[in-house]
Amino acid sequence: RFKSDHPGSRSCWAMKILVHLVPADKGLEFPQYDGKDRVLDINDKNYKKALKKYSMLCLFYHEPIPDSKELQKQHHMTELVLELAAQVMEEKDIGFGMVDSQKDAKVAKKLGLEEEGSVYVFKANRVIEFDGLLSANTLVEFLLDLLEEPVELIGNALELRAFDRMEEEIRLIGYFKSEDSEHYEAFKEAAEQFQPYIKFFATFEKSVAKELTLKLNEVDFYEPFMVEPVTIPGKPHSEEELVEFITEHRRPTLRKLRAEDMFETWEDDIEGIHIVAFAEEEDPDGYEFLEILKEVARDNTHLPELSIIWIDPDDFPLLIPYWEKTFKVDLYRPQIGVINVTDADSVWMEMEDEEDLPSAQELEDWIEDVLSGKVNTEDDDDDDDDDDDDDDDDDDDDDDDDDDDDDDDDDDDDDDDDDEDDSDDEDDDE
Structure with a gap:
């Protein structure tokens, strides 16, 4: 399976960490793990303190540490990924911890942790699941995106050109009167629900809105690789209406x-x-x-x-x-x-x-x-079954041939015995 039964699984992806292989000049010094323990062992006694201490808390929810040496190595590599990420993000007020699904089951239940091997990020009143490649580079990039404002403002033609080039992304853009608009506030609240996976943009400029053919309080939804957006019907929109529309249309073509x-x-x-x-x-x-x-x-x-x-x-x-x-x-x-x-x-x-x-x-x-x-893939299974049947038929034919050979050998043996008996009779007559 793509997810867990082959070398592409999350535990194996943990091997992909930043390593400082050769000395670098100043300005290109890739971080090396300095050996300091920063990742917390989260339990029932310290989880509340950790949540209060950091603006964001990143928790890795894992299965019990296995007895197998190979699996222990994989677990250790995951720890190194988290330690390196914690070291790099130390000045960003982001904490890191690990939660054992068996030893800390009560804490996991209180925090809503469900899927072993996943990373959960606690930010304000939200819990965001990181469902990507567990490498220090990817995790740090994800966390940096979470630190940004949920809505990016477009104020001129150059910024609009950059927006147009983001064809690989699901993105939304709305036109509002100002940052004080209640409709912009609803748009911003909806953006927080999908950050950082879906990009939200807004403009307060008439010239930008005209270029986008947006009316006041209107929101356009851009599917990846599509030229024309879909205008979300029924403006102005509440947070709930925006979330419902995005959830329904989130799977792109x-x-x-x-x-x-x-x-x-x-x-x-x-x-x-x-x-x-x-x-x-x-x-x-x-x-x-x-x-x-x-x-x-x-x-x-x-x-x-x-x-x-x-x-x-x-x-x-x-x-x-x-x-x-x-x-x-x-x-x-x-x-x-x-x-x-x-x-x-x-x-x-x-x-x-x-x-x-x-x-x-x-x-x-x-x-x-x-x-x-x-x-469909079932046809491929049928072909494999046919091949197996052909192999079985060949085996049956081989068995039949062997049986025929055995029968021939038996007949030859009987003939030899008869010849020997005839010879004995002739000797007796003499």
Whole structure:
């Protein structure tokens, strides 16, 4: 399974920490763990104090420390990731701790910790689950995003241009009278519910609103890779209305697998399957394939059952050998297939000419076959069963041949015995 039964699991990802390999000049000194213990062992006696002490408290909820030396090493590497993150974030008033699911079960229940192997961040009255790659780099980036304001303001054409280039992100933008507006306050409250996974922007400038064709108190919702936004109906909006709309439309037609929320994305399957496309954006073929994929996604964004995950292998180099072995595909070329998240069975689109990529129409036809069930991973299981049956038939044929040989040998033995008896009779007659 993608999540926990292979080298891509969270515990193994903990191996990916920042290491200072060679001396660096001033200004590029990557942090090394200094050996100081900063990560707290959270228990029933100290958890309230820790919550009060820090503006944000980051807790790793883990299973009991295992007896296996290999698993103990993995646990130790996770501790090092947290210690390095705690060291880097020490001046940001962020605390770090670990909660044992067995030893500290009461504390876990009080804090609402449920999933072992997850990191929970406590900020004010909110609990945010970090569902991404457990490396110091990714975790620190996630926490820094949480320290920022939940809504970013757009005030001029240059900032608007930067907003337009964020095509990989789910993002919202609203036009409000001022920061004192009650409707802006509701927008800000909604933003806190989704920070840092979904980006919220606002403008108070008429010129920016005109460029976006936004009316006062109107909010536009941008799906990743889509050219045109969806205007949320029924302005002005309450916090609850915004949260409800975003929750309903959160699963995009096309989304990129990102380190900061990769496990959440993978868990968001449709009836146990994902349509997955591998393409290197920096590679000419990969870029061309991605543009074709965007075109197909835009033409079919009205289909609620269509959701494609784009994975750029360059973002996950440690997973490339595992993916190639598990899915039996060459990731140096663009690929698209269907993956069963339960057993990692997969079926991949056959490209007739390896030199030419599929057209948008060919890709759309294949996706239609997937959605209709014509292409599915169960067919692959049937083929495997047929192969097994063929092997069984071959074995049966071999057994029959052996039996025939044995019968022939028995007949030969009987003939030899008869010949010997005849010889004995002749001797007696003499």
